[in-house]
Amino acid sequence: xxxxxxxxxxxxxxxxxxxxxxxxxxxxxxxxxxxxxxxxxxxxxxxxxxxxxxxxxxxxxxxxxxxxxxxxxxxxxxxxxxxxxxxxxxxxxxxxxxxxxxxxxxxxxxxxxxxxxxxxxxxxxxxxxxxxxxxxxxxxxxxxxxxxxxxxxxxxxxxxxxxxxxxxxxxxxxxxxxxxxxxxxxxxxxxxxxxxxxxxxxxxxxxxxxxxxxxxxxxxxxxxxxxxxxxxxxxxxxxxxxxxxxxx
Ligand SMILES: [Zn+2]
Numbered sequence: 001x002x003x004x005x006x007x008x009x010x011x012x013x014x015x016x017x018x019x020x021x022x023x024x025x026x027x028x029x030x031x032x033x034x035x036x037x038x039x040x041x042x043x044x045x046x047x048x049x050x051x052x053x054x055x056x057x058x059x060x061x062x063x064x065x066x067x068x069x070x071x072x073x074x075x076x077x078x079x080x081x082x083x084x085x086x087x088x089x090x091x092x093x094x095x096x097x098x099x100x101x102x103x104x105x106x107x108x109x110x111x112x113x114x115x116x117x118x119x120x121x122x123x124x125x126x127x128x129x130x131x132x133x134x135x136x137x138x139x140x141x142x143x144x145x146x147x148x149x150x151x152x153x154x155x156x157x158x159x160x161x162x163x164x165x166x167x168x169x170x171x172x173x174x175x176x177x178x179x180x181x182x183x184x185x186x187x188x189x190x191x192x193x194x195x196x197x198x199x200x201x202x203x204x205x206x207x208x209x210x211x212x213x214x215x216x217x218x219x220x221x222x223x224x225x226x227x228x229x230x231x232x233x234x235x236x237x238x239x240x241x242x243x244x245x246x247x248x
Contacts, residue, residue: 002070003060005029008115010095012052022050022069024058025098025115030106034060034067049074053081053091055116076116080123087122089243090129094118094136096239097229101144110143110205121209130218134225135209138200146171146232150198153178164194168227187224192217197224 007026014020019037026032036050049056049072059071081088094115102111118136121127141147148171152159155178163176165186173194179186189197192214199211213221230236 001062003029003062003067004058005060006055006057006075006112007032008055008095008112008119009050009052010099010115012050020050023099025095025102025108025112026058027109027112028107030104030108030111031099031102032060032067032104034058034069036069036072045074046072048077051077053078053088053095053119078119078123080125081119086243086246087129089239089246090133091119091122093133093237093239093243096237097137097140100233100235100237101140101146103144111140113205114139114143114208117209127209128218130222131213132209134196134221135200137225137229138197139208141229141232142201147201148172148197148228150194150201160191160194162190164189164191166194166197166224166228168224168231171228171232187220187227189220189224193220193224196221200225 005026005028007024009022010025010031011023012020019035021033022036023031023033036046038044038046046069048054050069054074055076056072056074058069061068061070081091098111098115102108114136118132121132122129150173152173153161153164153175154172155174158175161175165174165176165179166189167174167185168187169185196211196213196217200208
């Protein structure tokens with residue numbers, strides 16, 4: 001059986017001299033692992049199209065026990081990421097996170113669009129990388145079934161509060177009155193960061209990245225999105241650790 005779909009390569013593993021196994025986030029089939037024979041021969045189009053962080057059209061052949069890449073044609077190679085170590089490291093974290101939360105066999109149009117748009121923006125460099133990262137994390141978590149509840153204070157249902165706080169452990173908000181003196185696991189998000197987080201989770205997809213956040217508020221937004229992602233998934237990411245090392 002043949003499957004034709006678009007996707008981005010989120011992981012590459014060499015297995016034999018000329019062969020590799022690639023993990024692809026596809027539009028129609030979620031995250032799949034597929035064999036690419038002869039794909040390490042750098043002279044072939046298939047080799048380019050099955051490279052890490054390449055967006056391609058794939059023709060998969062579904063065999064008895066494995067998926068094999070019959071054909072692959074590159075559509076976008078994100079050349080702007082290849083020459084910038086910091087951007088490349090962040091892009092690899094996006095890949096690892098997508099691989100952890102997107103299921104196999106599910107239509108993943110929004111997840112694919114999210115990673116493609118994030119990578120385009122990273123390449124272009126018109127938005128702070130930390131803002132793209134936070135939006136990517138919160139939106140990817142939300143569309144994969146891990147949406148935080150940012151509608152209002154979880155106790156008294158107030159919508160806005162100067163001293164609103166986010167609790168990354170359970171993904172909820174408490175206003176300054178309800179949070180009281182509790183300090184544990186709390187990040188004070190106030191009006192600006194709370195609004196930015198809501199935008200990342202609830203906005204129309206087309207407007208996802210169309211928000212601004214002050215330079216003062218950006219580190220807090222970044223911390224909320226990252227801590228929520230890691231605590232909800234109960235794991236770390238080696239690519240995230242590497243990105244942080246490079247950034248220092
Ligand atoms: Zn409250």
